[in-house]
Amino acid sequence: MSGEPLSQKEIEDRLRELPGWALEDDRIRRTYRLGSHLAASALVAHIAVVQDELNHHSDLTLGYDSVRVSVNTHSAGDAVTETDFALAERVEALAPAHGAR
Numbered sequence: 001m002s003g004e005p006l007s008q009k010e011i012e013d014r015l016r017e018l019p020g021w022a023l024e025d026d027r028i029r030r031t032y033r034l035g036s037h038l039a040a041s042a043l044v045a046h047i048a049v050v051q052d053e054l055n056h057h058s059d060l061t062l063g064y065d066s067v068r069v070s071v072n073t074h075s076a077g078d079a080v081t082e083t084d085f086a087l088a089e090r091v092e093a094l095a096p097a098h099g100a101r
Contacts, residue, residue, distance in 0.1 A: 005079030014085050021088055028084055029070040030091075032100035036065060043067050043098040050090045056083050067100070 006014070011028070015021055021030045034040040044062050047069065051057045058071035069091055073081040 003073055003076050003081050003083060005073075005076050006081060011080050018085070018088055018092060023080065024070075026078055026080065027070045027072045028080055028088055029068065030088070031066055031068045032095055032098075034065050034067065034101075035099050039098050039100075040065055040067050043095060043100060046094050046098070047091055050094065051087065054083070054087055054090070056087050058087060 011023055015023060015028065018028075018030075020032075021028050023029075032040075032043065034043060040062055044060055044067055047058070047060060047067070056071075056073070058069050061068040061070070069088070071084045071087055072078050073083055
């Protein structure tokens, strides 16, 4: 995975592959809604495992029945990189198992 900043067009193209994700303030973000606080907490725990596997960590905000994921790459000057999209894709793959929408 490249740690080089992506162009605006590259980011827009990649976001088309990730419905629900958006670029806000030089970060890609998504909020997931879940059926309960316990389900949201479990999703946060599973995201933390993925982040450790990738050695790339997002900001996570846990709400009563929601999880907000917000990520960019600090070592690339807080820009969006392929590494951010790799994390987003992994989160997208595990979210449905928790009933996220």
